[in-house]
Amino acid sequence: MEIVADRWLGEMLGCPVFQVRGVENFPLEIGFGKETSTPDRAMYYAKIPTHNVERVRQLSAIGFYVVDVNVTFAIEPQQQKQSARSETAIVEIRPDDRDAVLEIAASCFQSSRFHLDPLIDNTIADRIKGEWVANYIRKQRGEALFVALVEERPAGFLAVLRSQLDGKLVYTIDLIGVSAAFRRRGIGRSLVEFFLDRYGDRGHRLQVGTQIANRASMRLYPRSGFTFYSSAYVLHKHVENGQTLVV
Numbered sequence: 001m002e003i004v005a006d007r008w009l010g011e012m013l014g015c016p017v018f019q020v021r022g023v024e025n026f027p028l029e030i031g032f033g034k035e036t037s038t039p040d041r042a043m044y045y046a047k048i049p050t051h052n053v054e055r056v057r058q059l060s061a062i063g064f065y066v067v068d069v070n071v072t073f074a075i076e077p078q079q080q081k082q083s084a085r086s087e088t089a090i091v092e093i094r095p096d097d098r099d100a101v102l103e104i105a106a107s108c109f110q111s112s113r114f115h116l117d118p119l120i121d122n123t124i125a126d127r128i129k130g131e132w133v134a135n136y137i138r139k140q141r142g143e144a145l146f147v148a149l150v151e152e153r154p155a156g157f158l159a160v161l162r163s164q165l166d167g168k169l170v171y172t173i174d175l176i177g178v179s180a181a182f183r184r185r186g187i188g189r190s191l192v193e194f195f196l197d198r199y200g201d202r203g204h205r206l207q208v209g210t211q212i213a214n215r216a217s218m219r220l221y222p223r224s225g226f227t228f229y230s231s232a233y234v235l236h237k238h239v240e241n242g243q244t245l246v247v
Contacts, residue, residue: 020046063244068113068234069212073226088190100154106130108177111214155182173208
């Protein structure tokens with residue numbers, strides 16, 4: 001098991017944040033989770049495959065709780081088909097789009113693990129998403145950031161990550177968001193179709209993750225050709241004044 005500092009998220013939350021890795025494969029360290037082994041204020045998070053309920057039970061016993069079930073959908077190269085071209089104008093982000101896109105990013109999410117965690121204020125959760133997209137604009141994260149336009153006005157955005165898995169390029173929808181003023185107009189579907197058209201049919205694997213609580217996304221991705229790939233519980237643990245906080 002490895003406990004790794006997440007400095008960026010720590011800056012967002014104003015306290016040390018740690019990712020707990022390898023929990024599903026190795027015994028929990030005896031001292032982990034005890035008040036004497038943690039900072040005065042901190043947050044820990046872990047991701048556990050949904051088949052490993054026993055490990056979720058063990059983490060729950062030391063103060064972790066489930067905030068999200070993350071579902072990953074994928075399209076393998078052999079499954080990719082020609083996607084319909086979107087009628088919505090979608091372009092790589094331009095300087096004049098910056099403020100509008102950041103406003104969308106900081107207001108459109110409701111089902112992220114940060115918004116679902118009752119011990120994280122929604123204003124902080126919104127700020128996390130806004131800064132996440134700001135890192136794309138600064139070229140500090142990801143492959144590209146695209147903007148959907150309605151009458152030249154940003155209506156939504158799509159953030160794309162590129163990575164390697166088993167020697168194969170993987171393109172991931174890292175974040176997708178639509179302004180409240182433009183919902184129910186097919187903007188999200190247009191952004192996904194754009195992603196498939198731009199990155200599909202190149203021998204790459206395409207994937208996207210979402211929260212099982214996000215019903216719109218859970219419907220959208222299968223309709224767009226994605227199939228279920230994996231699922232995982234996401235757990236948080238908060239410590240305040242050396243004591244584990246209880247929800």
